[in-house]
Amino acid sequence: MEKSSEKQLVKEKVYLDQIIDRESMQLLLEGDIIVPDVKPDMAQIVSTDAKVTIDRAESSSDRVNFIGKLDLIALYIAKGADKPIYSLSISTPIDDFINLDGVTKDMWVDVKADLANVDYKMLNDRKINYRAIVNVAVGAEYSDVKDIVVNIENVPENQLLKAKLKMRKTLDNKHDHFTVKDQITLPSSKPNIQEIIQCAVQIANKDVRIAAGRVNISGELLVSTLFKGDSDENLVEFIENEIPFNGSVDVSGARDDMYADVTLNVQDQYVQVRPDADGEDRIIDIEAVVGAILKVYSSDSIEILADAYSTGENLNIEKESVTYPTLVCRNRNQTTIKEIIQLDNNSPDILQIFRVKGNIQLDDVKIIEDKTIVEGIIEANVLYLAESDETPLYSFQAVIPYRQVIETKGSTSDMKVNLEIGIDHIAFNMLSRREVEARFLLSFNTQIVEEKTVDIINDIEFNELDPSVIENMASVTVYVVQQGDSLWKIAKKYNTSIDELLSVNDMENPGKINAGQKLLILKKAV
Numbered sequence: 001m002e003k004s005s006e007k008q009l010v011k012e013k014v015y016l017d018q019i020i021d022r023e024s025m026q027l028l029l030e031g032d033i034i035v036p037d038v039k040p041d042m043a044q045i046v047s048t049d050a051k052v053t054i055d056r057a058e059s060s061s062d063r064v065n066f067i068g069k070l071d072l073i074a075l076y077i078a079k080g081a082d083k084p085i086y087s088l089s090i091s092t093p094i095d096d097f098i099n100l101d102g103v104t105k106d107m108w109v110d111v112k113a114d115l116a117n118v119d120y121k122m123l124n125d126r127k128i129n130y131r132a133i134v135n136v137a138v139g140a141e142y143s144d145v146k147d148i149v150v151n152i153e154n155v156p157e158n159q160l161l162k163a164k165l166k167m168r169k170t171l172d173n174k175h176d177h178f179t180v181k182d183q184i185t186l187p188s189s190k191p192n193i194q195e196i197i198q199c200a201v202q203i204a205n206k207d208v209r210i211a212a213g214r215v216n217i218s219g220e221l222l223v224s225t226l227f228k229g230d231s232d233e234n235l236v237e238f239i240e241n242e243i244p245f246n247g248s249v250d251v252s253g254a255r256d257d258m259y260a261d262v263t264l265n266v267q268d269q270y271v272q273v274r275p276d277a278d279g280e281d282r283i284i285d286i287e288a289v290v291g292a293i294l295k296v297y298s299s300d301s302i303e304i305l306a307d308a309y310s311t312g313e314n315l316n317i318e319k320e321s322v323t324y325p326t327l328v329c330r331n332r333n334q335t336t337i338k339e340i341i342q343l344d345n346n347s348p349d350i351l352q353i354f355r356v357k358g359n360i361q362l363d364d365v366k367i368i369e370d371k372t373i374v375e376g377i378i379e380a381n382v383l384y385l386a387e388s389d390e391t392p393l394y395s396f397q398a399v400i401p402y403r404q405v406i407e408t409k410g411s412t413s414d415m416k417v418n419l420e421i422g423i424d425h426i427a428f429n430m431l432s433r434r435e436v437e438a439r440f441l442l443s444f445n446t447q448i449v450e451e452k453t454v455d456i457i458n459d460i461e462f463n464e465l466d467p468s469v470i471e472n473m474a475s476v477t478v479y480v481v482q483q484g485d486s487l488w489k490i491a492k493k494y495n496t497s498i499d500e501l502l503s504v505n506d507m508e509n510p511g512k513i514n515a516g517q518k519l520l521i522l523k524k525a526v
Contacts, residue, residue: 006154007152007153007154007155007310007460007462008152008153008154009149009151009152009459009460010149010150010151010152010153011147011148011149011150012147012148012150012302013145013146013147013148014145014146014147014148014165014302014304015143015144015145015169016143016144016145016146016167016322016324017141017142017143017144017167017168017169017170017297017324017325018141018142018143018144018323018324019139019140019141019325019451020100020101020102020103020107020139020140020141020142021139022137022138022139023098023099023100023137023138023139024135024136024137024138025098025135025136025138026116026133026134026135026136027094027096027133027134027136028131028132028133028134029070029092029094029130029131029132029133029134030129030130030131030132031090031092031129031130032123032127032128032129032130033072033074033088033089033090033127033128033129033130034126034127035088035125035126035127036088039078039086039088040078040079040080040084040086041078041079041125041126042076042077042078042079042122042125042126042128043076043077043078043079043080043083043125044076044077044122044390044391045074045075045076045120045122045128046074046075046076046077046085046383046391046393046394046395047074047075047381047383047393047395048072048073048074048075048118048120049072049073049074049198049200049357049381050070050071050072050073050115050118050130050132051070051071051115051266052068052069052070052071052094052113052114052115052132052134053068053069053071053113053265053266053267053291054066054067054068054094054111054112054113054136055067055068055069055267055291056068056175057109057110057111057138058109059100059103059104059105059106059107059109059140060103060104060105061103061104061105062099062100062101062102062103063097063098063099063100063103064097064098064100064103064109064111064138064140065095065096065097066094066095066096066097066098066111066113066136066138067093067094067095068093068094068113069091069092069093069094070091070092070094070132070134071089071090071091071092072089072090072091072092072118072130072132073087073088073089073198074087074088074089074120074128075087075197075198075226075393075395076088077391077392077393079125083389083390083392084228085197085226085228085236085392085393086197087197087198087226088128094113094134096136098136098138100138100140102140103140104142106142107140107141107142108140108141108142108173109138109139109140110138110139110140110141110173110293111136111137111138112136112137112138112263113134113135113136113137114134114135115132115133115134115135115359116133116134116135117132117133118130118131118132118133119131119132141170141173143170144322146320146322146456146458147458148304148305148456148457148458149304149305149456149457149458149459149460150302150303150304150305151305152305152308152460155308155310156497158488158497158498158499159308159309159310159311159491159492159497160305160307160308161305161306161307161308161488162303162304162305162306163303163304163305163306163454164301164302164303164304165301165302165303165304165324165454166299166300166301166326167299167300167301167302167324167325167326168297168298168299168300168324168325168326168327168449169297169298169299169300170295170296170297171251171253171254171258171296171297171298172251172252172253172254172294172295172296173294173295173296174249174251174292174293174294174296175291175292175293175294176249176291176292176294177267177289177290177291177292178217178247178248178249178289178290178292179287179288179289179290180221180243180245180247180287180288180290181285181286181287181288182221182243182286183283183284183285183286184223184225184239184241184243184283184284184286185276185282185283185284186239186282186283186284187239190229190237190239190282191229191230191231191232191235191237192229192230192231192280192281192282193227193228193229193230193273193281193282193284194227194228194229194230194281195227195228196225196226196227196271196273196284197226197227197228197236198224198225198226199223199224199225199226199269199271199284199286200223200224200225200357201221201222201223201266201269201286201288202221202222202224202266202423203219203220203221203222203264203265203266203290203422204219204220204221204222204422204423204424204425205219205220205424205425206218206219206262206264206422206443207219208260208262209256210251210254210255210256210258210259210260210296211254211256212254212255212256213250213251213252213253213254214248214249214250214251214254215248215249215251215254215260215262215294215296216246216247216248217246217247217248217249217262217264217292218244218245218246218247219244219245219264220242220243220244220245221242221243221245221266221286221288222240222241222242223240223241223242223243223286224238224239224240224355224357225238225239225240225241225271225284226238226354227239230281236354236385236392236393238354238355240355243286245290247290247292249292249294251294251296254296255298257298258296258297258298259296259297259298259299259327259330260294260295260296260297261294261295261297261418261420261445261447262292262293262294263292263293263420264290264291264292265290265291266288266289266290266291267289267290267291268288268289269286269287269288269289270285270286270287270288271284271285271286271287272284272285273285297327299326299327304456304457305457306455306457307457307492308457308460309491309492309495310462311495311496311497312465312495313462313463313464313465314462314463314464314465314466315460315461315462315463316460316461316462316463317457317459317460318457318458318459318460318461319455319456319457319458320455320456320458321453321454321455321456322453322454322455322456323451323452323453324451324452324454325449325450325451325452326449326450326451326452327447327448327449328408328410328411328415328448328449328450329408329409329410329411329446329447329448330445330446330447330448331406331407331408331446332443332444332445332446333404333406333407333443333444333446334424334441334442334443334444335402335404335441335442335444336439336440336441336442337378337400337402337439337440337442338437338438338439338440339380339398339400339437339438340431340435340436340437340438341380341382341396341398341400341435341436341437341438342434342435343396343434343435344396347386347394347396348386348387348388348390348391348394349386349387349388349433349434350384350385350386350387350430350433350434350436351384351385351386351387351433352384352385352430353382353383353384353385353428353430353436354383354384354385355382355383356380356381356382356383356426356428356436356438357380357381357383357426358378358379358380358381358423358426358438358440359378359379359381360376360378360421360422360423360442361376361377361378361379362374362376362419362421363375363376363377364376365417365419366413367408367411367412367413367415367417367448368411368412368413369411369412369413370407370408370409370410370411371405371406371407371408371411372405372406372408372411372417372419372446372448373403373404373405373406374402374403374404374405374406374419374421374444375401375402375403375404376401376402376421377399377400377401377402378399378400378401378402378423378440379397379398379399380397380398380399380400380438380440381395381396381397381398382395382396382398382428382436382438383395384396387433400438400440402442404442404444406444406446408446408448410448411448412450414450415448415449415450416448416449416450416451417446417447417448417449418446418447418449419444419445419446419447420444420445421442421443421444421445422442422443422445423440423441423442423443424441424442424443425440425441426438426439426440426441427439465495470495470523473494473523474523475522475523476520476521476522476523477494477520477521477522477523478518478519478520478521479494479518479519479520479521480516480517480518481513481514481515481516481517481518481519482515483515485513485515486511486513487501487502487510487511487513488510490519490521494521496521496522498510500522501519501521504520504521504522505519505520
């Protein structure tokens, strides 16, 4: 508290989120995938897949370091008359940095990475060359503490102008992880497992709920497994499984009226085949490490002092301009994108579809009044058993455009959007030997943020009013109300009170004055 002339300033500590602008870069990762000695020579690459993961990020002065990895996998047909299927995989470490002006060691940094493009080239029957372009976007933020004047005691309330400060307040940012373990038992129609060729794990149907001091996360692991059966090692089998999971992250102070933005990714996965009760290899033990990036925040409102005056005194008000984010709206939408995929002339006919994968690419986000328009493509990959002796297993790529209009009430074109797009479910039907109907259930988690600037009062100095100021005023002033005037502003300008203006002008409603209206103002005695 600060005192002057028995006036007391009431201050509160307010934590304002401060956002450092995002920077982006592209990484070029290049290397070779070598066929190990225990596997045969390659005749043809069937399918490729890649995933980029950022595991850790640290900030220093004007710089952000990040560490992660690029996982690549390739399926190939081996040389020989029986043409068996094999897989190759490699994990390439990522250790790089990006310059970000204004960032310091104690700030929270957020690093997101996605694959822009991956090219594979078979150099010879033992080596594949890959070139991957990775998009990296980095942002930082911190909580700025301000001592803001919110009230003055012993000053009449109608000489204080209050304002509401509505802001997004971050409670905590966290990196965490949890482990999901489960068992997959083969259906009776499938043969015993001779060897797992590929096991792909994706996260879908994410749900986030906040309880007291904890963020609870649930969803499903979509597990797609290619394997060789022991009845015929050249016969490729395929199964899909959905494994529900629940995890939680402790966040001190979290309440159910707060919000949580959570990004999940599969950091590592471990798969092992083991025998069932009859001693047959029909059980797959799976363990997945799920990484979670969390931001827990609330939409708070605080009443602050915007301006003040005191009749008979001169107030020297110290102000500071601050910028802060406020949450306009957030919502979650789902939509189904359906497309008929037709094989090109170079692709063999389909005997059986194993799986359809999808990779989301975001091309454009546009905010208009009360709406956000999202456009992009789905890179679809169809892996199937082919009616061909040369290529018994084949994959086909297709590009499917999507456009989604999302209701974002209160949004305007000058605001910022935080958008997370995911594929919650993929379904497909084989329409013919040349056509596949694919359905992708997309989820859109949208958050609209507006950055506002406001003048806050840090301090007020009270001084005696110079008597000449009042003495030089006319005894009676006729004031013509201007556009944008308020009775409070007029009372402050002429060092009088709102009650005095109401009484002299025979008015009842202090909030109702019109431009051009004439008001009588009487000089007050010093």
